[in-house]
Amino acid sequence: MGKRIGRHTVKIDKPLYIVSASSFVGKKEGEGPLKDYFDYVSDDVMFGEKSWEKAESKFFKSAFSSAIEKSGKKPDDMNYMLAGDLLNQCGGSTYGLRDLKIPFLGIYGACSTFGEAVSLGSMLIDGGFAENIVCGAGSHFCSAEKQFRFPLELGTQRPPTSTWTVTGAGAVVLSTSGFGPKVTYVTTGKIVDMGVKDAANMGAAMAGAACDAIAAHFKETGRTTDYYDVVATGDLGTTGKAIIKKYLAEENLMFDGNLTDCGIEIFDSEKQDTHSGGSGCACSAVTFSGYYYKLLMEKKIKNILLIPTGALMNTTVSQQGESIPSIAHAVAIEM
Amino acid sequence: MGKRIGRHTVKIDKPLYIVSASSFVGKKEGEGPLKDYFDYVSDDVMFGEKSWEKAESKFFKSAFSSAIEKSGKKPDDMNYMLAGDLLNQCGGSTYGLRDLKIPFLGIYGACSTFGEAVSLGSMLIDGGFAENIVCGAGSHFCSAEKQFRFPLELGTQRPPTSTWTVTGAGAVVLSTSGFGPKVTYVTTGKIVDMGVKDAANMGAAMAGAACDAIAAHFKETGRTTDYYDVVATGDLGTTGKAIIKKYLAEENLMFDGNLTDCGIEIFDSEKQDTHSGGSGCACSAVTFSGYYYKLLMEKKIKNILLIPTGALMNTTVSQQGESIPSIAHAVAIEM
Numbered sequence: 001m002g003k004r005i006g007r008h009t010v011k012i013d014k015p016l017y018i019v020s021a022s023s024f025v026g027k028k029e030g031e032g033p034l035k036d037y038f039d040y041v042s043d044d045v046m047f048g049e050k051s052w053e054k055a056e057s058k059f060f061k062s063a064f065s066s067a068i069e070k071s072g073k074k075p076d077d078m079n080y081m082l083a084g085d086l087l088n089q090c091g092g093s094t095y096g097l098r099d100l101k102i103p104f105l106g107i108y109g110a111c112s113t114f115g116e117a118v119s120l121g122s123m124l125i126d127g128g129f130a131e132n133i134v135c136g137a138g139s140h141f142c143s144a145e146k147q148f149r150f151p152l153e154l155g156t157q158r159p160p161t162s163t164w165t166v167t168g169a170g171a172v173v174l175s176t177s178g179f180g181p182k183v184t185y186v187t188t189g190k191i192v193d194m195g196v197k198d199a200a201n202m203g204a205a206m207a208g209a210a211c212d213a214i215a216a217h218f219k220e221t222g223r224t225t226d227y228y229d230v231v232a233t234g235d236l237g238t239t240g241k242a243i244i245k246k247y248l249a250e251e252n253l254m255f256d257g258n259l260t261d262c263g264i265e266i267f268d269s270e271k272q273d274t275h276s277g278g279s280g281c282a283c284s285a286v287t288f289s290g291y292y293y294k295l296l297m298e299k300k301i302k303n304i305l306l307i308p309t310g311a312l313m314n315t316t317v318s319q320q321g322e323s324i325p326s327i328a329h330a331v332a333i334e335m
Numbered sequence: 336m337g338k339r340i341g342r343h344t345v346k347i348d349k350p351l352y353i354v355s356a357s358s359f360v361g362k363k364e365g366e367g368p369l370k371d372y373f374d375y376v377s378d379d380v381m382f383g384e385k386s387w388e389k390a391e392s393k394f395f396k397s398a399f400s401s402a403i404e405k406s407g408k409k410p411d412d413m414n415y416m417l418a419g420d421l422l423n424q425c426g427g428s429t430y431g432l433r434d435l436k437i438p439f440l441g442i443y444g445a446c447s448t449f450g451e452a453v454s455l456g457s458m459l460i461d462g463g464f465a466e467n468i469v470c471g472a473g474s475h476f477c478s479a480e481k482q483f484r485f486p487l488e489l490g491t492q493r494p495p496t497s498t499w500t501v502t503g504a505g506a507v508v509l510s511t512s513g514f515g516p517k518v519t520y521v522t523t524g525k526i527v528d529m530g531v532k533d534a535a536n537m538g539a540a541m542a543g544a545a546c547d548a549i550a551a552h553f554k555e556t557g558r559t560t561d562y563y564d565v566v567a568t569g570d571l572g573t574t575g576k577a578i579i580k581k582y583l584a585e586e587n588l589m590f591d592g593n594l595t596d597c598g599i600e601i602f603d604s605e606k607q608d609t610h611s612g613g614s615g616c617a618c619s620a621v622t623f624s625g626y627y628y629k630l631l632m633e634k635k636i637k638n639i640l641l642i643p644t645g646a647l648m649n650t651t652v653s654q655q656g657e658s659i660p661s662i663a664h665a666v667a668i669e670m
Contacts (some may be wrong), residue, residue, distance in 0.1 A: 003463045004414065008438050010464045053652050079339065080523065088423040088482075090443045091649025094526060098660040103343050103523040105451060106647075106662075108425045108443040116440060120455065127462020128338045129345045147423075147651070188415065188438040191429060312433075312441075314426025316482070317388050325433040327441075 003126070006220025008213065009187040012126045018333065019178035022066035023290035024059050025282070026141070026167030032267045037290040038168075039066060045142055045167055053087060053095075056140035056169075059282075060085070060096030063169035063289070068134055071173035078102045078173070079130035082121050084113040085281050086139050086165075088147065093138065096169075102134065110310030111206075111235050112189070113137040114170065114285040115329035118306075121174045122183040122331070131176050136289070137308075138169025139280030148199060148315060161201040161239045163263055163279035164272075170285030172293070181296040181303075185221055187330035189213035191312065195323045199313055202324070203240020203276055206309040209326035210236060211247035213307055217330045218253060225255050229301040230292065234284035234308035234328070235263035237276030262287035262308075284308035296335045303334040338461070341555025343548065344522040347461045353668065354513035357401035358625035359394050360617070361476070361502030367602045372625040373503075374401060380477055380502055388422060388430075391475035391504075394617075395420070395431030398504035398624070403469055406508035413437045413508070414465035417456050419448040420616050421474050421500075423482065428473065431504075437469070445645030446541075446570050447524070448472040449505065449620040450664035453641075456509045457518040457666070466511050471624070472643075473504025474615030483534060483650060496536040496574045498598055498614035499607075505620030507628070516631040516638075520556055522665035524548035526647065530658045537646040537659070538575020538611055544661035545571060545644045546582035552640065552665045553588060560590050564636040565627065569619035569643035569663070570598035572611030597622035597643075619643035631670045638669035 003010045023038045030041030040062065042048075047055040060083065068075055081102040085092035090106055097104065109116040117135035124130045142152055144165040150156040174183065192212050196205035210233050218225060225231070236244055241261050248255070262284045263277030278287075288306055295301045307330040318324070338345045358373045365376030375397065377383075382390040395418065403410055416437040420427035425441055432439065444451040452470035459465045477487055479500040485491040509518065527547050531540035545568050553560060560566070571579055576596050583590070597619045598612030613622075623641055630636045642665040653659070 004465070051652075051655050053649070053655065057652075084443060086424070087649055088651065089421070089445065089647060089649045091647075091652050094647040094660055094662075095649070095652055095657065098526040098528050101525050104526050104662060105455065105523065106443040108419060108441040110424065120440065123459060123462055123464050127458055127464065129458050129462065130339070143651075188440065190436050191433040191439050193433050312424060312426075312429040314388070314422055314424045314430070316423065316478075317386075317392075317426050317430055320386050320388065322430065325429055327429075327439060 008216040009185055009220040011185055012122050012183050014126045016122055016125050016183050017175050017178045017180040018172045019175045019180045020067050020070035021172045021289035021293040022063045022070055023170045023286040024063045024168050025286050029166055029168055032272060034266055034291045037294055052140050052142040056092040056143050057096030059169040060093050060138050063136060063171040064097060064134055067171035067173050073132055075100050075102055078132050078134045080105055080124060080133045082107055082117040082135035084108045084137060086144050109327055110312050111279055111281050112308040112310030112327050112329050113281045115308030115331055118331050119186040119188060119329050122186055125174055125176060133174045134171055136169060136171030137281035137285040139165050139282040141165040141167045144280060158275055159200045160275050163235060163237045163276045164274035165280035166278045166282040168282040168286045170289030172289055181333045181335045183331060184334050185332040187213055187217040189328045191325045191327050193323055193325040197323050199318060202311040203237045204243055205311050205324040206236055206326040207240045207243040207247060210307055210309045210328040211244050213328040213330045215251045225253055228258060228303050228305045230304040231259045232306055233261045235279035236261045236309055237263045239276040306331050343551040344520055344555040346520055347457050347518050349461045351457055351460050351518050352510050352513045352515040353507045354510045354515045355402050355405035356507045356624035356628040357398045357405055358505045358621040359398045359503050360621050364501055364503055367607060369601055369626045372629055387475050387477040391427040391478050392431030394504040395428050395473050398471060398506040399432060399469055402506035402508050408467055410435050410437055413467050413469045415440055415459060415468045417442055417452040417470035419443045419472060421479050444662055445647050446614055446616050447643040447645030447662050447664050448616045450643030450666055453666050454521040454523060454664050457521055460509055460511060468509045469506055471504060471506030472616035472620040474500050474617040476500040476502045479615060493610055494535045495610050498570060498572045498611045499609035500615035501613045501617040503617040503621045505624030507624055516668045516670045518666060519669050520667040522548055522552040524663045526660045526662050528658055528660040532658050534648060538572045539578055540646050540659040541571055541644040541661040542575045542578040542582060545642055545663040546579050548642055548663040548665045550586040560588055563593060563638050563640045565639040566594045567641055568596045570614035571596045571644055572598045574611040641666050
């Protein structure tokens with residue numbers, strides 16, 4: 001097992017390129033700080049469909065089709081498609097991607113799904129099972145609020161710790177040949193439960209799992225915290241970032257300005273009234289596929305450790321008094 | 336890509352053994368034809384817990400812990416854990432397995448999940464990323480009915496095409512060393528939508544995806560239909576089996592008594608009033624982990640092609656008029 005370098009981390013030996021990336025987002029995301037980086041901004045949350053769920057599926061289909069097209073390949077060239085989302089039974093991705101006719105591996109890691117998709121995709125290629133894999137994740141503010149919290153029509157007040165589910169989908173094509181940043185290490189997280197029960201404070205619920213994955217990554221690779229130009233968690237938001245900095249300090253992991261969070265980057269929380277920041281499967285998916293991928297390609301940054309974070313909550317079990325288990329998966333991507 | 340032999344199928348090169356299997360089931364399953372094969376039969380559906388959802392999680396924890404113990408290894412020896420279930424956001428598996436502290440890859444393929452878990456687990460080991468992986472799936476009749484169809488208290492009449500969600504969980508340990516049947520080929524299915532909209536006729540919805548995966552497997556491996564002692568779909572039931580036989584005949588695939596379905600094997604549908612048969616993620620998981628695994632170990636059968644089948648429905652989207660996309664993954668397991 002030469003590829004395994006620790007309990008959580010494997011090394012990707014083969015040259016494995018992210019040869020394309022695509023990000024389709026909603027109107028609010030298109031008004032935020034990253035607006036110029038997204039491939040497509042829909043001017044309304046319906047994206048021309050009759051329901052939020054169908055819009056979510058259309059974001060999936062659009063982003064995946066676009067990533068494949070940008071890679072210069074065809075759907076038939078894709079050996080696998082990996083995707084997942086927040087809708088019950090991952091209905092956003094399965095309905096959205098059913099027409100692509102690519103062998104499909106459905107995954108679920110809540111908002112860590114993009115990290116899991118890239119992790120598994122990279123291992124399947126490095127293991128010799130595939131040459132090209134398209135993978136990604138998505139979410140929709142309206143379908144998520146309706147499903148996890150309150151009907152939007154209720155106009156419920158949102159507490160300061162709450163985050164705003166990103167509307168959109170992001171996808172990348174991983175390939176054995178081509179040009180683009182390489183996936184070099186994959187660190188797979190464990191489920192960590194901090195005992196947090198507040199579905200409006202997912203940053204606190206996920207900070208423990210994120211710290212666990214980040215600490216494992218640096219310990220097992222032997223890299224120092226200044227190795228990466230960017231270390232970006234998925235959707236801890238400002239609340240979760242404040243907590244994880246304390247946890248990381250306890251692990252003697254100090255960051256000098258290179259630690260950030262996709263949920264903090266994607267919105268201007270003050271102007272856009274998103275409180276703690278962005279969240280949802282799409283948060284890390286579109287922030288990477290739209291923003292960081294372009295920074296890597298333009299050599300504005302040389303590498304990134306991306307750590308999508310997921311709150312594995314289930315409303316039924318939450319109503320029975322349970323806490324929110326969480327998970328995070330780290331992927332090292334280098335130009 | 337020497338491992339890939341066709342659009343859907345890869346060959347597992349390394350000796351890769353299923354070194355242990357465990358099946359925990361509910362009372363009704365313990366009264367059916369396979370009662371003597373299960374590792375543990377709970378005498379009620381609550382399994383000592385206060386809710387159906389918590390019982391479902393306990394089935395997961397029990398089956399996974401038992402499979403690890405029977406393998407002679409410890410949770411810390413497991414490089415990955417792969418699991419998924421039918422509860423929204425896969426709450427059965429994530430809550431059930433959170434205490435095991437094993438790097439976790441959550442998957443979702445509806446009732447095909449067990450097939451996806453063994454497929455991905457086999458590829459991760461064959462690719463050199465792991466030595467030991469525990470993987471499995473589960474479901475619960477009561478939590479599934481409540482979530483997908485009607486409150487049980489309503490006493491809704493069930494149509495003849497309906498199936499009975501199996502209560503329980505099944506898990507296996509895959510390993511590079513040890514004794515047991517080997518995983519030799521993995522055929523990953525595409526999403527296939529037959530346009531079926533009736534959530535009480537999942538056999539019809541899934542038959543197309545199952546036929547697609549089976550036809551791909553035989554075409555790509557070059558094997559003949561009599562190669563396997565058992566060719567077992569996941570949960571098509573009697574309704575779906577009648578349909579798939581027609582589809583397979585159109586592909587010139589005729590079976591001589593070796594084609595069956597886990598959902599038909601697990602219940603005596605007449606005596607147990609289960610109509611078309613068993614279903615749910617647990618159906619193929621416990622039927623394989625309990626029954627077929629023992630038949631293989633006792634050399635009563637020399638091989639099996641297991642094709643867990645999944646109906647990727649989402650109640651919200653179904654209520655918006657959508658049909659039920661489906662998927663199936665085939666795994667060749669040989670003694």
